[in-house]
Amino acid sequence: MYRDLELYIDGAWRGAANGATRDVTDPATEERLGTIADASDADIDAALAAAKAGFAIWRSVGTWERARLIRRVAELVRERVDAIAVQMSLETGKPLAEAKGEVNAAADQFEWYAEETKRIYGQIIESRTPDSRMAVIHQPVGVVAAFSAWNFPALLPARKISAALGAGCSIIIKPAGEAPGSCAALVAACHDAGIPRGAVNFLTGNSDRIARRLIASPIVRKVSLTGSVPVGKQVLHLAADGVKKVSMELGGHGPVVVFDDVDAEKVAEVCATTKFRNCGQVCISPTRFYVHESKYEAFAGRFAEMAKALKVGRGMDEGVQMGPLANRRGLETIQELVADARQRGAEVLAGGNVPANTNRGYFFEPTVLGRVPDDARIMQEEPFGPVAPLTSFRSYDEVMERANSLPFGLAGYVFSNDLRTATRAYEDLEVGMVGVNEMLLATAEAPFGGVKESGMGREGGAFGIHDYLETKYVKMKLEERVRGA
Incomplete structure (x- = not known):
């Protein structure tokens, strides 16, 4: 029922370069379920190189084709809902019905961003003079390093992967070690849907070491985290050195x-x-x-x-x-x-x-x-x-x-x-x-995020994709026309 998990780098599954693994435990029995690969520095560097190359490929894919591939991911996740839910329940202990609901919610994220990738609208600004034009466009930020928590091991990474892909970014996703199987299933769906190699990469192992190496790399231009407030503050410090774009969904009360x-x-x-x-x-x-x-x-x-x-x-x-x-x-x-x-x-x-x-x-x-x-x-x-x-x-x-x-x-x-x-x-x-008079807030079409120490940025909804985009202003001077020509 549970399979050992490998890394996914540059379009292929593989073990850690040094063969290291870590155990995954069933919280209901405290028994070992299986293992995950423990990524080495060489594996992290390979994922960075793959994501850099994958970004160049993925950003050049037309928006309608990107939308088609991302929608196919949603379809595959829904087709595999029962198997993914079983793996999630084993890893987290949550009731099977809740697990199935979460997997379907993860599929909703891919469906939503399949549509949003076609709706990244710019702006035309009326120029002050007749011989110039002004416009605003949005472009993908680049390679994304994303870190998700164990409490919703399919929905949380789905929010990050789908939005990044919708914006035209490549991504390296690092799930929590307690429950990595659901995220691995999403990555497998991306592979089977035909997402180009390098656009999605999957690392497991020591969270602190992986985060420090990824965030320190100049290849990474955006960091996304779902985690605790103390971890969020550490990541912010790391991201500050490279002035990385950051979005964080941290703890609440x-x-x-x-x-x-x-x-x-x-x-x-x-x-x-x-x-x-x-x-x-x-x-x-x-x-x-x-x-x-x-x-x-x-x-x-x-x-x-x-x-x-x-x-x-x-x-x-x-x-x-x-x-x-x-x-x-x-x-x-x-x-x-x-x-x-x-x-x-x-x-x-x-x-x-x-x-x-x-x-x-x-x-x-x-x-x-x-x-x-x-x-x-x-x-x-x-x-x-x-x-x-x-x-x-x-x-x-x-x-x-x-x-x-x-x-x-x-x-x-x-x-x-x-x-x-x-x-x-x-x-x-x-x-x-x-x-x-309502408590079920999370849904793909609405923005999710907090204020104060609960984070910054938003995931989901029409606003979510903008955390993976950079805004570029363009002013163009037209060539002067010669009268009578």
């Missing part, structure tokens, strides 16, 4: 504001369903719940009921609704955050422990914490796991100040049936994305 004019139990059902998706390991996961004091008890009670009813287990098993965390460090961090909240007076309304029937795997119960004080670590640090901290508020100004108090600004959520309140709230939240 999504506030949810539930006002007093809603059905609290129905809102709790929506919030609980979203909170525990992918075991809470979602960058835009709702992670701080501010509920109006008049609705708090009803909301908290229903949220806890929903959490207790979830079936936890191995993602491949029938009926499982929530799998394990992706790795041991994630489990240990969640345990520390819950312990700290308890010490500070938070109430445990549901969960709070490793499941009693579990003796292996990185499982943690769907957990709801009530009356969590703002100084608890879980209210300050992103809880990348299945824990929902709840608190209450009294006034609009109070809750907005608390919701905006952190340096993060990826996504936020508002629940209100009053148009005035909802509009004020989505305008006042300091985030890049807001859901109003």
Whole structure:
């Protein structure tokens, strides 16, 4: 069911030059699934050379032909959805239904950018004088070094690969070592679709060493990262030396504001369903719940009921609704955050422990914490796991100040049936994305990204392709005409 993975460089799969490999582990069993190639410096340099040559080829391909090839990638991914989903579930532990949904969402990215490649519009500027012309054109930035996270191992690299290809760039993609198989499947689809050699390259191994070597190379002109805020800051420092174009989708700590004019139990059902998706390991996961004091008890009670009813287990098993965390460090961090909240007076309304029937795997119960004080670590640090901290508020100004108090600004959520309140709230939240009475934000046709320390640039939507383009202004003087000629 799981195959060992090689590097993909210059249109061919191959092992690391020195034969080195790393293990991939099943988070539900802690058993070895297989291996990935551990790229050496020679492999990294080969990928850079291939991407440089591939860029020269790919950028010269006509836009309609580029669109046709990228669309073919989408078709192949959809044809292979079952096999890719199984591999993803084994690597991440997420339920198979969630994995299938993610693979289809990855295919949507390729379909979207197949169309956007034909819509890279320039601009004609009216000149001040009749003997000159002014225009703005957009050209591909060049070779892209892209790094994606393990929580959405197909969707995240798909956003980067599809947009880069749509813009006419070549790309070197480095997936997370915990879950590289889905990204490898996307690269295989690119190969089978006929994307020219060198346009897409795939490296696995030591993330820090690969990132440093790629970003330091003058061949790379654009860096794209989905990762944590600390890693994002390190990459920014590296990119600054070469003044590279950068886009980053970093961590968040999504506030949810539930006002007093809603059905609290129905809102709790929506919030609980979203909170525990992918075991809470979602960058835009709702992670701080501010509920109006008049609705708090009803909301908290229903949220806890929903959490207790979830079936936890191995993602491949029938009926499982929530799998394990992706790795041991994630489990240990969640345990520390819950312990700290308890010490500070938070109430445990549901969960709070490793499941009693579990003796292996990185499982943690769907957990709801009530009356969590703002100084608890879980209210300050992103809880990348299945824990929902709840608190209450009294006034609009109070809750907005608390919701905006952190340096993060990826996504936020508002629940209100009053148009005035909802509009004020989505305008006042300091985030890049807001859901109003809605929590499923990510879609190929909309821009995805944050503000403040949650990143810069956007992925997806009509804006996403511009992060892979450079703007060029042209002014042309016309030859002077000789009268009577």
